[in-house]
Amino acid sequence: MKYAMVIDTLKCVGCSDCVVACQTENNVPIGYCRDWVTESVNGSYPHVELELKSERCNHCDNAPCVRCCPTGASHVAEGGIVLVTAGECIGCGACIESCPYDARFQHPDGYVDKCTFCAQRLKEGQLPACVSVCPTKCMYFGDLDDPTSKVSHLLQSRKHKVLAPEAGTKPNVYYLI
Amino acid sequence: MQEEIFISGRNIPKIDPYLEIWHFPISLYLFLGGMAAGIIFFASLFTVLRREKQVQTAIKPAMIIVLIALIIGLLALFYDLTHKLYVWRLYTTIRIESPMSWGAWVLLFITIGTFLWILSYFSELFPKWDLKFKWLKQIEQFLIKNRRNLALIMLPLSLILGIYTGILLSAFNARPLWNNAILGPLFLVSGLSTGAACIILFSKDHYERKLFSKIDLALIFIELALIVHMIMGMYAGSAVQLEALDILIGGEYTVMFFVFVIILGLIFPAILEGIELLGYKVPVAIPAILILIGGLIFRMVMIEAGQLTRYLY
Amino acid sequence: MDNSRRSFIKISALGASGIAFTTTALSAIPSDMNSNGAKDKKIGSILSRSATYCEVCFWKCAAWVYSDEKGNIQKIIGNENDPHCYGRLCPRGTGGVGMYTDEDRLKTPLIRTKIDGKDSFREASWEEALDLVAKNMEKIKTEYGPESMALIKHGSPGSHLEHLFKAYGSDTVAEPAYAQCRGPRETGFGLTFGSWVGSPEPTDIRDTKCLVLIGSHIGENMHNSQVQEMSDAIDNGANIITVDPRCSTAASKSQHWLAIKPATDIALLLSWMHVLIYEDIYNKEYVEKYGSGFEALKKHVKPFSPEWAYGITTVKPKEIRKTARIMAAAAPSTIVHPGRHVTWYGDDSQRARAIAILNGLLGSWGNRGGFYFKEKISVPKFPHPPYPHPKWGWKELVEKYPFAEMGSTMEVIKASIPGADQKYPIKGWFVAGTNLVASVPKRKVIEEAIQSLDFMVVMDTMPMEITGYADVILPECTYLERYDGIRSATNREPSIALRSPAVPPKYNSKPAWWMAKEIGNRLDLAEYFNYNDYEEVIDWQLKEMGSSLEEMKKIGVKNFKRKSGALYMQKGKTHEFATPSGKIEFYSEELASHGLDPIPVYTSHDSPKQGFYRLNYGRSPMHTFSRTINNPNLSDLTSENMLWVNPKVARIEGLKNNQEVWLQNQDGVNSSFPIKVRVTERIRWDSVYMYHGFGHSNKKLTRAHGKGASDTELISRIAIDPLMGGTGMRGNFVKILLDNPIKETIL
């Protein structure tokens, strides 16, 4: 099984509900966030292109953060989810330095925190908090190994991209464009 | 016009707008590690070559400096950890892909090695006190017999440590300024040269000083060559690398880098040592100290500037 | 290195043998992964859930509030069965937790006193505060009559107080959500279709083939189900046409963004009618069947060709024609959206009418993918003695506006200023759930009115600006800590939703229903409040409706079958419109009889002088007006507003991104606080844009104080709508100052 998130930039309105929902679901302290929203504007008035993107850890197939972790706190779990075990993390910051997306941060309690794909919710068969709250329903989550899954279908049928492919991390968060 | 902005007010401490995860302690740790590696390298090398006589400082007092440096270095590293209680986790696993991991192990062995080394020279180093217990004396005797074997182990370890101080950074694909093949060798050479400088600083023996001045001079030239090589490499590199390079040669760290690292830390001491080798009287402390300071600043610049650089997407 | 990477992938791939995405999928995740910090605290604890509907804006989405065993509210999640949110709240609703946790909240009743000559507030008991309110209301009643006590309200507390006021004998009621918001569209659509648009709007966006947005910035305007349905429309490949001088989020998602010159929409709407009629592509069958005054309209719009409109709107004729044809092709499944905040330029009811007429020509009213026939279920009124009959009330205050259908905040304010024309003197205000200072223009006038009042009481949850003017401040608990009236709103199917407290009130705050009752008791109106707890009222009402409090606590939302007939017009059947003619009035006799334009005409509004820019404003998707700016969760997303300027303007004015500037409007009014510049191509060179609601001046709002600038403060000139008294607010122009003008004058 290979979990992936597919986000439709043509529908995202940049409302940041995904960010608040993550904070309240995962008790992310105010001032910190596991996901964030970016806006890029191109062209010149009135020929303007606007792209809104909800970003987070890409749960990379080829995750430098896992490789550089000296204790194994950063590891790859079932379905390719990249997780940090707080109880094994020494807070050396190597994984933070290694992430091309700056997706990790030091939790006020000292260990490194980041998006978990809401693994605790997946266990209960629920979708990630951000996916389930999004008012434009522009986020999809599922198993890429299952060719019949919505995410597989979307990636087969629509133009998409990942962030900073040149970093060679092989992200599992895709953006429909 | 092109615009790229966060709209969810992302402003995470120590992450935004740019990383401030690693601070001075890490620079100090890398500097001391490199210097220690340098001293150990020379000490073991001359021991292996059976030429201890000529480098009395390197093999004795300098090794005490090494022990102190290693301990301070490790404390500095520990100080920069944010989840300190779990530090023991470092030694519950070895992860070959993680420089941090094998670095920690190498440091452990080297520290033990250095301790044994010093023990083997205990009587010579501290003639006033003699070892109280019989078994300690026996250990010392054993070590004295096995000095060369110890050196044979320490030699490769010192090289690994030296390279590690560079690899630790250059392994980070995500930080374009660090992510280049030269940084490993560069830090190794820089470590050797600071090691040599340290020996010069403490050596009373004219011959030894001259020997290490020669070595150091050579090392400085190699180091300069490597730096040029690195910059050229970045010039040829991708957009992100050019961005990164800009910070060094056209940005906030340019003065630091050129004035303190290149000129005061390398070229000027090189000239002084050159003059000395030509037989003129130069207070040897000056070039040595400049090299040491240059080495430290070099690592500070690389650590701080490196964290300013990232992938743009 | 590369090698090890590849082998690494192999390893992880091995681990991921194809297990289906099921509940047990993640069994292999070490259970202590939950030890991602504080989070596992929550995962450990059993969450209790209770029903509410959201009060962060007035869409009133039904939701479940989850709190842990310690009684801390953890999260708020939408109710799956609610047609307002379909189980998904908007960011403000999700962040509603912060309304409860905000430590700056009003904590206890406060009474104005003089401490060595300086006005300040002292803490008071509920007894004392409520006695004082009752005493003053009694006083005003005996001296001037109860009508002279006005209620200015918004949101849930309003209904409880309206009951109190009606019992007390005053119908002098107003809210900013009319004359500063949707009033004009209700009038415009009322005159045309004989029906209000109402809230939620009965726009069938989900099934539309073509959605036309006149300004209306859905996506930034986060009215929940509309945002969701617009997203469905995008999935269904609907055509979206957005008319907006700014590249709104909606504009960026539209096939056609018409970057119109501000204040010229009516010209565009008229030329669209022109194209539909003279290209003969309007919905003939529908117009013949339901239209009245079509010939007059046809004659009226003859001169308004796209070429004519081009000169006014700067929208290219071929764009106008193309978009008109797209609308016609999709008709009747075309929505020309009525908008919501439509008090722009003073001729807003007429613009709304133009929009209505356009919908009439397309036949979208009463058709699938257009406007559906909304329906709601009425909640029986808890028995009480009949209300007394006030001598005058909000109606008299707006008598000069023939088509005003609700009280106007602005008229209440004016009537509070003693003067020759003070026919209906207002002496006291009860303000609840509205931060007038931030939501009503002409601050000078507001302040003058407040100064001349005998008494003013404010009921709020936060120490907002308006509380600073009060004689008594009554701290209400948040919507998460109280019962309120049953939500029953118009929709495709009728539905009701329950608001019950998730946790007891924090601090010394109380619900509005309790205060209303307590004040009532003190005014000898006890028989109007014949219950001990509002719970009883709700339970009684629910039982009357065939449900019960017990049931509603379990389900939160109850949906009912339609009784009023089909959702859309039926083939063969005809439909009676509630207009004088019984038809869609392209030509309005009513308007003509009042000497007003029977068919909308375009009148030009002035544009900025040299060195000035039109002040444009709108919604931050993460905030509601001024009320959420201090919310810890939401201010974490957007803590201040920025001044959008076009790169050209930046060049002329010499502005850089994030540079702090001050603003001064055409009347010399300065912004109290600086605002940071955002240089962006999303805005025209003749205007600047900012989010509404920021620039709080009350220091007690620790997160919001001094963050950004207030648009309201800079709106000192309004254009009053002659039909219903709406206050057009988009005719203000600002100069960009690099230094603080106020400091300068001091030096």
Ligand SMILES: Nc1nc2c(c(=O)[nH]1)N[C@H]1C(S)=C(S)[C@@H](COP(=O)(O)OP(=O)(O)OC[C@H]3O[C@@H](n4cnc5c(=O)[nH]c(N)nc54)[C@H](O)[C@@H]3O)O[C@H]1N2
């Ligand atoms: N997040 C969030 N959502 C909200 C609210 C909130 O506070 N926060 N409030 C709710 C309420 S009560 C209301 S009334 C609605 C208001 O939401 P809307 O009804 O969408 O308000 P508008 O004023 O139509 O939208 C502002 C847009 O009008 C554009 N505009 C300005 N001048 C002109 C002009 O001359 N012509 C045209 N065509 N466009 C122009 C602006 O550029 C801006 O994009 O939002 C509701 N939704």
Ligand SMILES: Nc1nc2c(c(=O)[nH]1)N[C@H]1C(S)=C(S)[C@@H](COP(=O)(O)OP(=O)(O)OC[C@H]3O[C@@H](n4cnc5c(=O)[nH]c(N)nc54)[C@H](O)[C@@H]3O)O[C@H]1N2
């Ligand atoms: N300049 C400018 N003015 C505008 C607008 C604009 O876009 N620009 N928009 C207009 C529109 S569309 C509208 S609808 C109006 C809205 O106008 P308002 O309803 O006045 O909007 P807010 O600024 O949110 O004020 C809400 C007040 O109610 C308080 N409050 C919140 N929850 C509760 C509660 O549960 N109980 C009590 N008692 N109080 C509570 C808040 O603390 C705040 O003081 O503003 C209008 N005015």
Ligand code: SF4
């Ligand atoms: S919640 Fe959905 S629409 Fe809103 S920003 Fe996140 S992804 Fe975009």
Ligand code: SF4
């Ligand atoms: S996004 Fe960063 S943190 Fe997440 S897996 Fe990839 S590298 Fe690691």
Ligand code: SF4
């Ligand atoms: S900070 Fe923690 S998770 Fe990251 S690399 Fe160090 S130990 Fe591993």
Ligand code: SF4
């Ligand atoms: S998946 Fe879960 S943890 Fe990751 S961003 Fe979404 S809500 Fe946060």
Ligand code: SF4
């Ligand atoms: S739209 Fe958002 S803020 Fe308004 S009621 Fe619904 S959830 Fe609450």
Ligand SMILES: [Mo]
């Ligand atoms: Mo509104």
